[in-house]
Amino acid sequence: MGKKHICLDIGGTKVLGAILDEKDNITFKVKKKTKVDKGLEKVEERIIDVVDELIKESGTDKNEIAAIGAGAPGVINEETGEIIYAPNLPWKNYDIKKVMEKRFGIPFYIGNDANMGMLGEWKYGMAVKKENVVGIFVGTGVGGGLIINNKLFTGKRHDAGELGHMSLNTEGPYCNCGQRGCLEAYASKISITREIKVQIERGRKTILKDLLGEDSIIKSKDLKEAIDAKDSLALEVMDRAVYYLAAGTGNLINIFGPDMVVLGGGVLESLGDFIMPRVKDYVKRFTLPEILNGTEIVRSALGDDAIIYGSLAIIKGKKG
Ligand SMILES: [Zn+2]
Numbered sequence: 001m002g003k004k005h006i007c008l009d010i011g012g013t014k015v016l017g018a019i020l021d022e023k024d025n026i027t028f029k030v031k032k033k034t035k036v037d038k039g040l041e042k043v044e045e046r047i048i049d050v051v052d053e054l055i056k057e058s059g060t061d062k063n064e065i066a067a068i069g070a071g072a073p074g075v076i077n078e079e080t081g082e083i084i085y086a087p088n089l090p091w092k093n094y095d096i097k098k099v100m101e102k103r104f105g106i107p108f109y110i111g112n113d114a115n116m117g118m119l120g121e122w123k124y125g126m127a128v129k130k131e132n133v134v135g136i137f138v139g140t141g142v143g144g145g146l147i148i149n150n151k152l153f154t155g156k157r158h159d160a161g162e163l164g165h166m167s168l169n170t171e172g173p174y175c176n177c178g179q180r181g182c183l184e185a186y187a188s189k190i191s192i193t194r195e196i197k198v199q200i201e202r203g204r205k206t207i208l209k210d211l212l213g214e215d216s217i218i219k220s221k222d223l224k225e226a227i228d229a230k231d232s233l234a235l236e237v238m239d240r241a242v243y244y245l246a247a248g249t250g251n252l253i254n255i256f257g258p259d260m261v262v263l264g265g266g267v268l269e270s271l272g273d274f275i276m277p278r279v280k281d282y283v284k285r286f287t288l289p290e291i292l293n294g295t296e297i298v299r300s301a302l303g304d305d306a307i308i309y310g311s312l313a314i315i316k317g318k319k320g
Helices: 040-057 096-104 113-124 189-201 208-212 220-228 232-256 266-286 289-293 303-315
Strands: 004-010 014-020 026-033 065-072 075-077 082-085 092-094 108-112 133-138 142-147 260-264 296-299
Touching (some): 004 303, 014 040, 014 303, 026 040, 040 096, 065 096, 065 113, 133 232, 133 266, 189 232, 189 266, 208 220, 220 232, 232 260, 232 266, 260 266, 266 296
Parallel strands (some): 004 065
Antiparallel strands (some): 014 026, 082 092, 133 142
């Protein structure tokens, strides 16, 4: 039996795949567009293509692969490997474990992407051996994961930990989920982009206008470029997003009294130096000082590889 693993981060826009060697180091990576708009079969084909390419391009023998793990958005039963539903992908009661095991003849494991990100940080990243941890992952949306009493908490229906849909303002902007004032409606790239566009339409001068171009959602690297150039609108919009991220973080600290909060995702990966000191400052307004004193707030150590490592943890049965 093989000792290597294949781990996948299946997202709404891209599928990232990696081969990890027997020492758990990433040795090879492949990235492809998900092509969500082409439907279920195309998405399935893209995931299979990534695995095929990883094996072929790296010169790995299929027999060297002990298992395949994955993280994907949606409500996923990590015990059975079934995707119950996914809001942004064409999946409902989709037995992806069966499909993948039939195709490759290799055991397949899967969990929710934000939960896998949390698991990655807990087993291989910043939160190793911490008993209670909150993970907030800021990207296109805002995902969350919880470690409670040394165990990944996903709830009885596998749908717990939707931290991004905590409403911070009941009269606030509408979120993709239909509620108002969610953390995601303030801190995600979707909401940051919306705020930038509103301000551009009001006639604000900003280099973000050129950086955004035809893109529907701003890229994290473009936000970073504007922040580095001290663009006043970029500073203002990001400061607002960080303020609400701190409000959400503060609520979660009050509720869970965690040992650690890990902030991750693409936005933190690019803009962590801007975000971290501000979050730590603003969060004081939203927490009880005694609880905050016992909580470390840190930036993800694994960055873009958090879900890959969480998928490795689930292969190895490390859910606590
Ligand atoms: Zn929401």
